[in-house]
Amino acid sequence: MDNEVFQIAFPGMTIDEDATFTKLEKELKTAFLYKRLGFIRREAVTTPSYDLKEGGTNSARTVSKQTENIAIHNIDGEDRSKNTYDRVTLAVSWLKHPQQRIITERYMTDPEVSDLNVWLNLNLSERTYYRLKKEAMSELAFALRLEVIIE
Structure with missing residues (x-):
C-alpha cells in the first residue's frame, strides 16, 4: 500500500513518510504512557x-x-494527554483486526516489545508483518491528521 492512502487524501502532494511515522510513534507513546501511568x-x-x-x-x-x-x-x-489517548484508541479501533493487534502489541502494551517479538507472537512472516504495520501506520497517521507534507 506504499503511499496509496496518502496519495488519495492529498493528490499532487508528497508526504514525508519517515517524518510522519516518527510523529505518529510519538503520539502512540504519549497514549501508552497516559494509559499506563495516567497524568503525572x-x-x-x-x-x-x-x-x-x-x-x-x-x-x-x-x-x-x-x-x-x-x-x-x-x-x-x-x-x-487524555485527548491524545482517546483519539489514538478510537483511531486504532477503526483498523482491521490484524493491524489493530500489531499496533496494540507493538506500541500500547509494553515499551520493551520489539517488532520481532510482535511478528513471532502473531505467527506472521516478517514481510507480512511489516506490510501490515506500514498500512496500519499510514491509516493511523491519516486518521489522526499527522501527515508531514513536503512542500
Whole structure:
C-alpha cells in the first residue's frame, strides 16, 4: 500500500513518510504512557525562588510565577494527554483486526516489545508483518491528521 492512502487524501502532494511515522510513534507513546501511568502532575517546591532586580537603592525581589505555571501545566497537560489517548484508541479501533493487534502489541502494551517479538507472537512472516504495520501506520497517521507534507 506504499503511499496509496496518502496519495488519495492529498493528490499532487508528497508526504514525508519517515517524518510522519516518527510523529505518529510519538503520539502512540504519549497514549501508552497516559494509559499506563495516567497524568503525572508537577508539584510546587516549598522554597520560593527570587529574582534579583537591579536598580536604585531598594533592590526589589519578586517571587516567580512557579505555582501559576505548574497549575497551567497540570490542567492543560492532563487534558492534552487524555485527548491524545482517546483519539489514538478510537483511531486504532477503526483498523482491521490484524493491524489493530500489531499496533496494540507493538506500541500500547509494553515499551520493551520489539517488532520481532510482535511478528513471532502473531505467527506472521516478517514481510507480512511489516506490510501490515506500514498500512496500519499510514491509516493511523491519516486518521489522526499527522501527515508531514513536503512542500
